[in-house]
Amino acid sequence: MSFQFDVKSAHRTTSGAVVANGRTRLKGGIVCPSVTSTAHMVFAENTPTLATYSQTTTTITVTMANTFAAGDRVWLTITSGSAVSATYAVVTASSSQFTVTAASATNSGNVSVYSSILLEVDTTNATTFSFMCPGDGILAESGLYVGVPTSVTATAFYG
Numbered sequence: 001m002s003f004q005f006d007v008k009s010a011h012r013t014t015s016g017a018v019v020a021n022g023r024t025r026l027k028g029g030i031v032c033p034s035v036t037s038t039a040h041m042v043f044a045e046n047t048p049t050l051a052t053y054s055q056t057t058t059t060i061t062v063t064m065a066n067t068f069a070a071g072d073r074v075w076l077t078i079t080s081g082s083a084v085s086a087t088y089a090v091v092t093a094s095s096s097q098f099t100v101t102a103a104s105a106t107n108s109g110n111v112s113v114y115s116s117i118l119l120e121v122d123t124t125n126a127t128t129f130s131f132m133c134p135g136d137g138i139l140a141e142s143g144l145y146v147g148v149p150t151s152v153t154a155t156a157f158y159g
Contacts (some may be wrong), residue, residue: 003100005157010146015077015085017046018144018156019068025137026118026144027157030130033123035151041123042075043156045116046143054108059091060100062111068093074115075147076100081109086149114145123152124154 007027010018026043034038051064053076060083062076072090076083088100118138121131137158148154 007157009155009157011153011155012146013145013153016145018146018158019140020046021120022142023142024140024144024158026133026140027137027159028071028130028132029121029157030128030155031121031123032128033126033151034153037151038124039123039149039152041149041152041154042073042087042106042114042117042147043119043121043138044075044114044145044147044155045118045140046145046156047116048077048112048145050061051111051113052108053078053081053111055081055102057106058101058104060088061097062113063097064101064113066093066097066098066115067095067140068098069117073117074100074113075117077112077114077147079110079112081107082084082109083109083111085147087136087147114147
């Protein structure tokens with residue numbers, strides 16, 4: 001086994017692409033939560049689906065063609081409106097829309113849906129930690145996206 005010498009890193013304080021497009025492998029990372037509360041962040045394929053959403057009370061309905069089932073995890077990056085970008089579990093799904101549960105609000109807007117989640121990292125306290133991906137790392141065929149909730153920053157190692 002030989003070592004890979006071209007590993008790169010990128011630090012994210014907000015959600016966004018680490019590698020915009022192209023094949024890469026997630027090798028590991030450092031996660032820095034700043035508050036003691038549960039937060040979920042994701043490392044995902046950089047292949048978002050653009051959609052619209054509407055929220056009434058605690059239900060966000062996302063309108064887009066999909067093959068989701070209840071329990072699937074998605075990262076929603078809210079691009080307009082006032083819902084919160086975060087990791088959500090699908091509650092109900094049909095071929096043209098799905099719902100998730102969020103804090104109560106009423107709004108609507110546009111959203112980028114990241115459904116090819118490579119790794120989800122959960123935090124429950126304000127302790128910084130690192131992780132390594134075994135073997136050659138986790139393959140991202142179309143670039144690497146990091147979904148970072150508020151109160152968390154992350155560094156991704158990739159190559």
